[in-house]
Amino acid sequence: MRSGPTIKDIARAVGVTPATVSYVLSQNPRQSISAQTRQKVLEAARELGYVPNGAAKVLRNAPSYCVGVAIEKELMLSRFSMVLQGIRDRLEGEGYNLMLCSFGQRHGIYPDYINNTLERRIDGVIFMGKDNTGPTPEAEELIARYHLPFVLYDCGYTGRPYSTVELDYEQAGFDMADSMLAGGARRLLYLRPDADNYQEQQREAGVRRALAARPDVTLQVMCTDTTRDMVRYTPQDRLGLGIELKADEGVARFLAGQVIPALAEFAPHDGVITSWGVYAPLLYSLLAQAGKSLQIGALSDMLVSGMLQGRIKVCRMPGYQAGVECARLLLARLAGDETPQTRTLPMPLGNPAMYF
Amino acid sequence: MRSGPTIKDIARAVGVTPATVSYVLSQNPRQSISAQTRQKVLEAARELGYVPNGAAKVLRNAPSYCVGVAIEKELMLSRFSMVLQGIRDRLEGEGYNLMLCSFGQRHGIYPDYINNTLERRIDGVIFMGKDNTGPTPEAEELIARYHLPFVLYDCGYTGRPYSTVELDYEQAGFDMADSMLAGGARRLLYLRPDADNYQEQQREAGVRRALAARPDVTLQVMCTDTTRDMVRYTPQDRLGLGIELKADEGVARFLAGQVIPALAEFAPHDGVITSWGVYAPLLYSLLAQAGKSLQIGALSDMLVSGMLQGRIKVCRMPGYQAGVECARLLLARLAGDETPQTRTLPMPLGNPAMYF
DNA sequence: CTGAAAGCGCTTACAG
DNA sequence: CTGAAAGCGCTTACAG
Numbered sequence: 224m225r226s227g228p229t230i231k232d233i234a235r236a237v238g239v240t241p242a243t244v245s246y247v248l249s250q251n252p253r254q255s256i257s258a259q260t261r262q263k264v265l266e267a268a269r270e271l272g273y274v275p276n277g278a279a280k281v282l283r284n285a286p287s288y289c290v291g292v293a294i295e296k297e298l299m300l301s302r303f304s305m306v307l308q309g310i311r312d313r314l315e316g317e318g319y320n321l322m323l324c325s326f327g328q329r330h331g332i333y334p335d336y337i338n339n340t341l342e343r344r345i346d347g348v349i350f351m352g353k354d355n356t357g358p359t360p361e362a363e364e365l366i367a368r369y370h371l372p373f374v375l376y377d378c379g380y381t382g383r384p385y386s387t388v389e390l391d392y393e394q395a396g397f398d399m400a401d402s403m404l405a406g407g408a409r410r411l412l413y414l415r416p417d418a419d420n421y422q423e424q425q426r427e428a429g430v431r432r433a434l435a436a437r438p439d440v441t442l443q444v445m446c447t448d449t450t451r452d453m454v455r456y457t458p459q460d461r462l463g464l465g466i467e468l469k470a471d472e473g474v475a476r477f478l479a480g481q482v483i484p485a486l487a488e489f490a491p492h493d494g495v496i497t498s499w500g501v502y503a504p505l506l507y508s509l510l511a512q513a514g515k516s517l518q519i520g521a522l523s524d525m526l527v528s529g530m531l532q533g534r535i536k537v538c539r540m541p542g543y544q545a546g547v548e549c550a551r552l553l554l555a556r557l558a559g560d561e562t563p564q565t566r567t568l569p570m571p572l573g574n575p576a577m578y579f
Numbered sequence: 580m581r582s583g584p585t586i587k588d589i590a591r592a593v594g595v596t597p598a599t600v601s602y603v604l605s606q607n608p609r610q611s612i613s614a615q616t617r618q619k620v621l622e623a624a625r626e627l628g629y630v631p632n633g634a635a636k637v638l639r640n641a642p643s644y645c646v647g648v649a650i651e652k653e654l655m656l657s658r659f660s661m662v663l664q665g666i667r668d669r670l671e672g673e674g675y676n677l678m679l680c681s682f683g684q685r686h687g688i689y690p691d692y693i694n695n696t697l698e699r700r701i702d703g704v705i706f707m708g709k710d711n712t713g714p715t716p717e718a719e720e721l722i723a724r725y726h727l728p729f730v731l732y733d734c735g736y737t738g739r740p741y742s743t744v745e746l747d748y749e750q751a752g753f754d755m756a757d758s759m760l761a762g763g764a765r766r767l768l769y770l771r772p773d774a775d776n777y778q779e780q781q782r783e784a785g786v787r788r789a790l791a792a793r794p795d796v797t798l799q800v801m802c803t804d805t806t807r808d809m810v811r812y813t814p815q816d817r818l819g820l821g822i823e824l825k826a827d828e829g830v831a832r833f834l835a836g837q838v839i840p841a842l843a844e845f846a847p848h849d850g851v852i853t854s855w856g857v858y859a860p861l862l863y864s865l866l867a868q869a870g871k872s873l874q875i876g877a878l879s880d881m882l883v884s885g886m887l888q889g890r891i892k893v894c895r896m897p898g899y900q901a902g903v904e905c906a907r908l909l910l911a912r913l914a915g916d917e918t919p920q921t922r923t924l925p926m927p928l929g930n931p932a933m934y935f
Numbered sequence: 936c937t938g939a940a941a942g943c944g945c946t947t948a949c950a951g
Numbered sequence: 952c953t954g955a956a957a958g959c960g961c962t963t964a965c966a967g
Contacts, residue, residue, distance in 0.1 A: 227697060227725070229960055240938050245962060253963085257936060272721075274687055277698035278637035279960035282943045287634075288686070289678065289700070298664045301655060308654045311679060318686060320695065321679040322645065325671055330644070331630055339676065341583060342633035344645070365628075369583070504886065528884045530860070585944055596954050601946055609947085613952060635944035638959045938967080943960105951954080 228271040236267040244268075248275070281343055290314055290553060291324040291345035293336035295353055298323075302525050302540060303351060306376060309546020310349055317554060324348065337362045340371050347372030347557055349549045355379055355420045372556035374549050379421025386552040386564045388545050392422050392522070395538040395570040396429025399496050399520045402536065402572060404433065406518050407492035410441050414482060414506075415498035417446040426498050426522050445485065447477055447502075475505050483509055486517065494518030501526040503535050527575040538570040584627040592623040600624075604631070637699055646670055646909060647680040647701035649692035651709055654679075658881050658896060659707060662732060665902020666705055673910060680704065693718045696727050703728030703913055705905045711735055711776045728912035730905050735777025742908040742920045744901050748778050748878070751894040751926040752785025755852050755876045758892065758928060760789065762874050763848035766797050770838060770862075771854035773802040782854050782878050801841065803833055803858075831861050839865055842873065850874030857882040859891050883931040894926040 230244040237244070239260060246254045247264040267273075281287050292310060294303050311321055322345050324336035331338035337358075339345045350358060350373065357378045358366065366373050366385060373385040380387050403411060413430050415423055427444065434442050451473070486495065495517055497503045503521035510517060521527055524537035548566050555564070586600040593600070595616060602610045603620040623629075637643050648666060650659050667677055678701050680692035687694035693714075695701045706714060706729065713734045714722065722729050722741060729741040736743050759767060769786050771779055783800065790798050807829070842851065851873055853859045859877035866873060877883055880893035904922050911920070 231960080241961080242939080242963080243937060245960095246937090249962075251963080255936065260937085269688075274689070274694065274697035276638070276960050277695075277700045278634045278643075279943090280962085281634035282632070282638055282945090282960080283962050284943070285962090287700075298654075298667065299657060299660050301657075301660075304655050304657075304660045311654065315681055315683075315685075320685075320691070320700075323667060323677040323679070327671075329671075329674055329676075332625075333630070335676070338630065339633075341630040344633045344643075344676075528886045530884045530886050587944080597945080598947080598955080599953060601944095602953090605946075607947080611952065616953085632944050635959090636946085638944080638961090639946050640959070641946090936967105938965105940965090941963090943962090945959090947957090949954105949956090951952105 228273050229276070230273075232271055233264060233267045233273055236271065237263045239264070248273075286346045286557075287344055288318055289320045289322050289345045290550075291322045291336050291339050291348040293324045293326065293334075293348055293350045293352075295326050295351075295356075297353070300525070302542060305540070305542025306351060306546040306549070309543040309548075310550045311546070312543075313547045313550035314554075319346075333365065334359060334362055337365055337371070341365070341369070347374075347553050349374045349376065349553055350378075351376045352378055354418070355422065357383070370561065372553055374553045374556070376545060376549050377422075380565055384563055386556065387566075388548045388552065389565065389567045390422075390540070390545070391567050391569050392425035393429040393432070395522050395572075396426040396431075396496075397433045398429075398572045399522055399536065399538060400430045400433035403494035403496065403518050403520060404437060404440065406494065408440065408494040408518060410489055410493040411443070412482070412486060412489070412493075412495045413442060413444045413498075414495060414502055415444065415446055416449045418449055423498060430496060443485065445482060447474060474502060475509075478502070478505055478509055482506065483513060486510075486515070489515075489517055491516055492518065494520065496520045496522065498522050499526075500524050500537060503527055503537070504531060507531060507534055522570075524573075524575050529575050532574050535575060536572060537575050539573055539576070541568045541570060544568060584629050585632070586629075588627055589620060589623045589629060592627065593619045595620070604629075642702045642913070643700055644674055645676045645678050645701045646906075647678050647692050647695050647704040649680045649682065649690075649704055649706045649708075651682050651707075653709070656881070658898060661896070661898025662707060662902040662905065665899040665904075666906045667902070668899075669903045669906035670910075675702075689721065690715060690718055693721055693727070697721070697725070703730075703909050705730045705732065705909055706734075707732045708734055710774075711778065713739070726917065728909055730909045730912070732901060732905050733778075736921055740919055742912065743922075744904045744908065745921060745923045746778075746896070746901070747923050747925050748781035749785040749788070751878050751928075752782040752787075752852075753789045754785075754928045755878055755892065755894060756786045756789035759850035759852065759874050759876060760793060760796065762850065764796065764850040764874060766845055766849040767799070768838070768842060768845070768849075768851045769798060769800045769854075770851060770858055771800065771802055772805045774805055779854060786852060799841065801838060803830060830858060831865075834858070834861055834865055838862065839869060842866075842871070845871075845873055847872055848874065850876065852876045852878065854878050855882075856880050856893060859883055859893070860887060863887060863890055878926075880929075880931050885931050888930050891931060892928060893931050895929055895932070897924045897926060900924060 230241045233244045234241045244264050247256055247261050298304055324339055326334050329335045336348045355378055375387045377390055380389055434440055500521045500523040503519055507519055520536040522538045524539045527535055527537050545568055552564055586597045589600045590597045600620050603612055603617050654660055680695055682690055685691045692704045711734055731743045733746055736745055790796055856877045856879040859875055863875055876892040878894045880895045883891055883893050901924055908920055
């Protein structure tokens with residue numbers, strides 16, 4: 224199919240050896256070339272439409288100038304696409320392309336994101352698991368053994384030998400609860416999924432910290448049963464109509480049957496904080512139907528429609544910034560800096576955004 | 580940094596030549612290998628943690644098993660991320676990775692998506708412009724000259740030498756107008772941007788076709804001045820808080836000042852069709868404020884919140900399917916099929932989806 | 936300043 | 952069934 228001109232062709236056209244052409248084209252500083260030869264080589268290269276063969280360069284140990292981004296599946300979740308955009312914006316300026324890597328074993332015996340590094344198709348990896356999953360233990364061993372440049376996003380820091388970017392879930396919980404106290408709340412309901420992971424622990428800890436100094440305020444915690452009361456994806460998900468909320472099942476039933484009754488005594492200044500964003504609009508609708516108005520806040524802004532401006536407070540996922548930060552830490556690794564760094568980003572309290 | 584074992588190391592360990600190792604590992608069918616040797620080679624490979632050097636393979640003309648996706652900037656627009664997900668799902672099953680390519684000139688003298696193909700870092704390109712832009716004329720020439728596998732998404736077909744996936748904007752306009760007629764509309768306002776591109780022409784043509792048989796229904800067309808009345812992005816866009824709508828300026832002023840007055844005579848069964856999705860929620864809010872209810876439809880579902888279920892009809896962008904289709908057409912090219920194909924996908928009428 | 940040569944890691948006709 | 956050898960396109964010490 225494609226078999227363009229090589230440095231040999233240029234060399235022949237100009238009447239020099241391939242080595243000379245290479246020196247000119249790669250601007251090797253350890254080799255001086257006469258202005259005239261340089262001129263002729265560059266001209267011939269342009270004329271022939273020369274494009275260097277990337278594979279040959281990489282074979283000679285050049286970097287691939289490509290960075291892998293390991294995202295398991297859901298590029299459509301703005302949680303991930305925002306980060307991706309941040310990574311891209313930061314890395315493109317440095318001349319890097321991005322390669323989307325999966326978690327499965329594609330060609331080799333290792334997960335795709337490791338295999339591509341080992342095959343030298345990418346120079347490093349930014350890893351975004353979901354539900355707190357980091358790389359497999361086997362992958363971690365290879366990362367350590369080969370010193371693979373690796374950055375982990377939002378997995379809960381646990382002293383790994385690579386850089387991580389984390390979000391300050393604890394502070395988010397604190398800020399939201401604190402703002403509700405400032406709004407006059409005397410009762411607070413905290414609604415969280417039963418999943419007992421790093422993020423959920425941190426969030427609840429933050430909420431409790433805000434309440435520690437206020438024994439006059441009651442806190443009630445309710446857990447959704449995520450094995451049963453999930454927000455459901457419809458079959459259309461994968462059929463081209465986007466991911467869709469089946470709000471009338473699962474969680475909605477739990478909210479209507481359990482949560483709303485628990486709010487019976489709540490006064491207008493009291494508040495509900497939901498851990499996941501998706502719970503908040505559902506709750507808002509149900510409360511509105513019941514003719515009830517409370518402070519509502521969500522510790523994530525994912526799935527909180529911008530149309531709820533002023534009705535629901537959210538802690539915003541700083542996805543784009545996080546992506547930029549991941550890129551920055553990876554660049555440090557690529558530049559040879561081996562010391563793992565951790566950056567923890569705030570999740571500022573604000574209004575839900577209108578995402579495109 | 581990384582310098583793992585090569586076939587030479589395996590050969591030495593087993594006591595055969597590198598050629599034999601290669602035959603075993605690549606399962607070359609033109610060469611039979613004794614079961615015993617094969618066994619030993621495979622064992623040694625596993626033991627040493629052998630991973631083939633991708634660059635060396637590509638240098639020998641193997642495909643890179645990587646496909647470029649050219650998206651100019653906005654990965655956060657679900658319009659693009661849905662397509663990307665579709666492409667990925669289809670192509671990952673075939674063993675391909677995706678590389679995000681930009682439009683700028685990164686390393687070479689050609690646009691990034693062309694250069695990466697010429698450098699053999701990717702085997703082909705799926706191109707998603709925005710605002711109808713296709714590849715540059717220079718890029719088109721290279722695509723033709725080198726027969727680069729290339730698929731164009733949603734640019735308006737104009738007889739190019741490569742495959743394209745289009746959306747049926749004309750039918751969308753027809754279906755929406757038709758549904759409003761079925762809903763009893765006697766007056767219709769069609770609100771479109773002044774941009775005179777393929778999509779807008781098709782959409783209006785569709786609306787007019789639906790009205791052709793109904794001389795009793797009046798159609799009024801209004802154009803937004805996109806050079807002046809744009810939906811504005813706030814500076815936060817690139818600062819990590821997502822893309823945000825500045826609804827109180829630009830278009831909103833035009834809608835309030837020009838469009839709402841034009842609807843003074845409209846009765847409840849009459850309707851407004853907006854070309855862009857983003858106009859519809861704004862219009863809905865303004866009408867609601869004015870205590871007015873009309874049929875509202877948008878010819879795209881981008882930016883139409885799922886909270887408007889039942890209030891606004893939309894034509895859905897079949898982004899995921901389109902991605903799958905792009906992947907399918909590219910696979911055909913990669914398999915050697917040179918005949919350009921065009922697929923035109925329907926944009927089914929429905930409710931706005933709750934996008935994650 | 937320029938050229939001849941080796942080598943990166945792999946594959947594949949070809950000869951045994 | 953196995954091995955010796957050439958070559959993909961480039962870079963880079965090294966000798967002139």
